Amino acid sequence: MKIGIPRAFLYYKYHVLWETFFEELGIEYIVSPKTNKDIIKRGERHAMDESCLSSKIFTGHVDYLIDKCDYIFIPRVATLGTHKDTVCSKFQAIYDVINNIYREKNLKILYYSIDIINKDTELKAFLKMGKFLGKKKVQILKAYYIAKQAEKTAKMLDINNQNSLLNSEKLKILIVSHPYNIYDEFVGKPILNTLKELNCEPVLACVVDEKKARDKARKISSTLPWTFNKELVGAISIYKNKVDGIILVSSFPCGPDSLVNEMIIRRVKDKPIINLVLDGQEGTAGIETRLESFVDILNLQKEGGVHE
Amino acid sequence: MSNIKVNFPRFGSYNVAVRHIIVNGCGVDYIDSPPITKKTLEIGAKYSPDFVCTPFKYQLGGYLEAIEAGANTLIQVGGACRLNYYGELHEQILKDLGYNVKFVNMANADFAKPLTFYEEFKKITPNLNIKKITSAVLLAVKMVEAIDKVEDYIRANVGFEKEEGSFDKLHKDFLEDLKEINDKKELNLLFKLYMSKFKKLEVARPKNPLRVGIVGEYYTIMDEYSNHYMEKELAKKGIVIERWMNVSNSVFHNYVKEIKQSIKHYAKYDMGATSMYTINKALDYAKEGFDGIIHVKSFGCTPEIDTMPVLQRISEDYKIPIIYFSFDTQTSDVGINTRIEAFYDMIMMRKEDKVK
Numbered sequence: 001m002k003i004g005i006p007r008a009f010l011y012y013k014y015h016v017l018w019e020t021f022f023e024e025l026g027i028e029y030i031v032s033p034k035t036n037k038d039i040i041k042r043g044e045r046h047a048m049d050e051s052c053l054s055s056k057i058f059t060g061h062v063d064y065l066i067d068k069c070d071y072i073f074i075p076r077v078a079t080l081g082t083h084k085d086t087v088c089s090k091f092q093a094i095y096d097v098i099n100n101i102y103r104e105k106n107l108k109i110l111y112y113s114i115d116i117i118n119k120d121t122e123l124k125a126f127l128k129m130g131k132f133l134g135k136k137k138v139q140i141l142k143a144y145y146i147a148k149q150a151e152k153t154a155k156m157l158d159i160n161n162q163n164s165l166l167n168s169e170k171l172k173i174l175i176v177s178h179p180y181n182i183y184d185e186f187v188g189k190p191i192l193n194t195l196k197e198l199n200c201e202p203v204l205a206c207v208v209d210e211k212k213a214r215d216k217a218r219k220i221s222s223t224l225p226w227t228f229n230k231e232l233v234g235a236i237s238i239y240k241n242k243v244d245g246i247i248l249v250s251s252f253p254c255g256p257d258s259l260v261n262e263m264i265i266r267r268v269k270d271k272p273i274i275n276l277v278l279d280g281q282e283g284t285a286g287i288e289t290r291l292e293s294f295v296d297i298l299n300l301q302k303e304g305g306v307h308e
Numbered sequence: 309m310s311n312i313k314v315n316f317p318r319f320g321s322y323n324v325a326v327r328h329i330i331v332n333g334c335g336v337d338y339i340d341s342p343p344i345t346k347k348t349l350e351i352g353a354k355y356s357p358d359f360v361c362t363p364f365k366y367q368l369g370g371y372l373e374a375i376e377a378g379a380n381t382l383i384q385v386g387g388a389c390r391l392n393y394y395g396e397l398h399e400q401i402l403k404d405l406g407y408n409v410k411f412v413n414m415a416n417a418d419f420a421k422p423l424t425f426y427e428e429f430k431k432i433t434p435n436l437n438i439k440k441i442t443s444a445v446l447l448a449v450k451m452v453e454a455i456d457k458v459e460d461y462i463r464a465n466v467g468f469e470k471e472e473g474s475f476d477k478l479h480k481d482f483l484e485d486l487k488e489i490n491d492k493k494e495l496n497l498l499f500k501l502y503m504s505k506f507k508k509l510e511v512a513r514p515k516n517p518l519r520v521g522i523v524g525e526y527y528t529i530m531d532e533y534s535n536h537y538m539e540k541e542l543a544k545k546g547i548v549i550e551r552w553m554n555v556s557n558s559v560f561h562n563y564v565k566e567i568k569q570s571i572k573h574y575a576k577y578d579m580g581a582t583s584m585y586t587i588n589k590a591l592d593y594a595k596e597g598f599d600g601i602i603h604v605k606s607f608g609c610t611p612e613i614d615t616m617p618v619l620q621r622i623s624e625d626y627k628i629p630i631i632y633f634s635f636d637t638q639t640s641d642v643g644i645n646t647r648i649e650a651f652y653d654m655i656m657m658r659k660e661d662k663v664k
Binding site: 051093262 | 356357358359360361364386389390392393394395396397400401404413415416574575576577578579580581583607608609610611613614616617618620621634
């Protein structure tokens with residue numbers, strides 16, 4: 001049996017956990033390639049017109065995997081904390097959305113569902129999935145704990161690496177973006193590359209101690225409902241004083257970001273901020289121009305040329 | 309007269325029930341936002357983030373107009389989608405614009421702890437009497453149920469009224485008289501009186517009229533300005549309209565278990581916000597042999613976008629036409645009417661074919 005993992009959405013947050021888990025259980029898997037023009041086209045063809053660029057990309061990756069594996073892996077997340085912690089409803093719906101889009105293909109989907117309010121924890125979700133894969137409880141538990149350990153280690157390394165960049169002499173810019181956007185070859189990579197060409201050090205808000213960030217976020221915005229946005233908002237207060245500017249990166253028309261970015265711009269007053277919204281239509285030229293002028297301003301400010 | 313003047317965003321016909329809670333429950337004044345106009349949306353959109361859903365813009369515009377009309381205390385509710393974060397951002401935007409108003413945000417309250425709602429109400433006025441507010445809320449619930457029953461009847465019949473505008477006029481009178489209600493007994497009498505008045509209105513209902521079901525996103529489906537008076541446009545064509553989505557059905561009654569069961573061939577999980585209701589009702593209308601279904605939402609509404617692939621499957625399985633409307637600040641009446649016209653022609657022809 002071969003599992004196909006779409007390189008999109010939660011993949012970027014959980015790939016170490018997933019990959020280690022499957023490896024420990026001896027399950028073969030493939031990951032779809034980095035997002036390319038073909039994948040974008042597939043997504044645009046099959047996803048609803050109005051859905052966000054990121055979910056079109058996800059659909060494109062699923063489309064790519066059809067007929068290349070036995071099961072396509074599409075986990076679902078509804079709630080991660082208390083009932084006040086939600087995620088974008090896209091993560092709640094994606095399993096059923098894909099199932100309906102591709103109904104005539106009769107896709108075989110491997111899934112799990114995390115819904116903390118209804119007591120469906122991550123552990124429970126993985127146990128169920130492991131059982132579906134025909135494994136014994138002891139095996140599954142062992143694989144899960146090893147995968148959790150690997151996930152923890154990987155996150156720690158990422159955070160440590162990033163922390164060492166914070167001492168860099170270069171202009172440091174905090175990128176506030178969901179991991180599935182900033183790590184995406186098509187959406188975020190061009191931004192990171194441009195910044196590096198401009199001799200800047202991008203610092204990623206999604207590389208952060210998530211729990212600590214969620215706690216911090218509550219102080220910035222008390223009713224913010226979305227867990228993933230909380231982590232980003234909290235990361236701003238953790239990294240803010242160590243960077244020169246902030247770039248918000250969203251995919252059009254992201255529901256949570258449409259409100260949260262506005263709140264960030266209104267409440268984070270002591271750093272220059274720009275807001276980039278990507279719709280997959282335009283080329284990179286417009287983005288490059290905006291990045292260049294933003295970096296120019298930050299450089300001037302650093303040299304003491306611009307006073308507010 | 310109190311120096312506290314409370315406003316709640318315009319929402320369908322329900323403001324009269326909110327008014328009751330504020331006036332009789334909190335003992336302070338209530339100010340309605342002026343009727344929504346193009347200007348409401350313009351000023352709302354001007355100060356809102358670009359691609360936030362349209363109800364946010366309507367409500368911000370409504371707050372600004374209410375403040376101009378004298379409101380100094382604004383209420384926002386929580387919800388299962390972006391609505392849950394409306395309040396905090398509305399409050400921030402108004403503050404940044406320099407308005408010195410009190411903002412009461414029910415998203416601060418916790419459904420698991422009902423007393424937290426009392427704490428929120430207390431922010432409206434510190435002299436809150438728990439007995440008074442409780443009985444006002446309970447009566448407001450009954451008012452909402454009465455409003456919903458009356459409007460169900462209107463939707464089924466207004467398309468065939470003999471005297472143009474007769475239903476509309478009576479509906480307005482009913483909502484006006486609701487303001488004077490003080491207890492359950494009065495409400496029951498008023499409801500009965502108006503229902504009998506409605507039933508006396510002459511209708512010329514054909515034997516087998518076209519039937520259309522409306523499904524979709526919470527605010528846009530219930531706010532007639534937001535959906536460009538779609539129900540009225542349809543009624544003018546002699547169509548029976550059914551809309552299950554209202555506050556009584558979606559908030560006061562809990563059908564979640566039954567709904568999950570009935571839609572399980574289409575959706576394994578709850579897809580968020582109103583998605584289950586949309587799918588369930590579309591399926592019901594399809595099974596009941598309606599002539600068509602209309603799906604409405606504001607642009608970018610994620611949970612409702614996600615129901616669309618499901619609705620497409622229902623449409624295929626039951627051979628029922630479904631038309632999709634997405635409303636934003638750019639939507640024009642002409643565009644909407646042209647599409648409704650085409651949809652009407654199509655379902656009419658299908659019906660004629662069936663009769664043959």
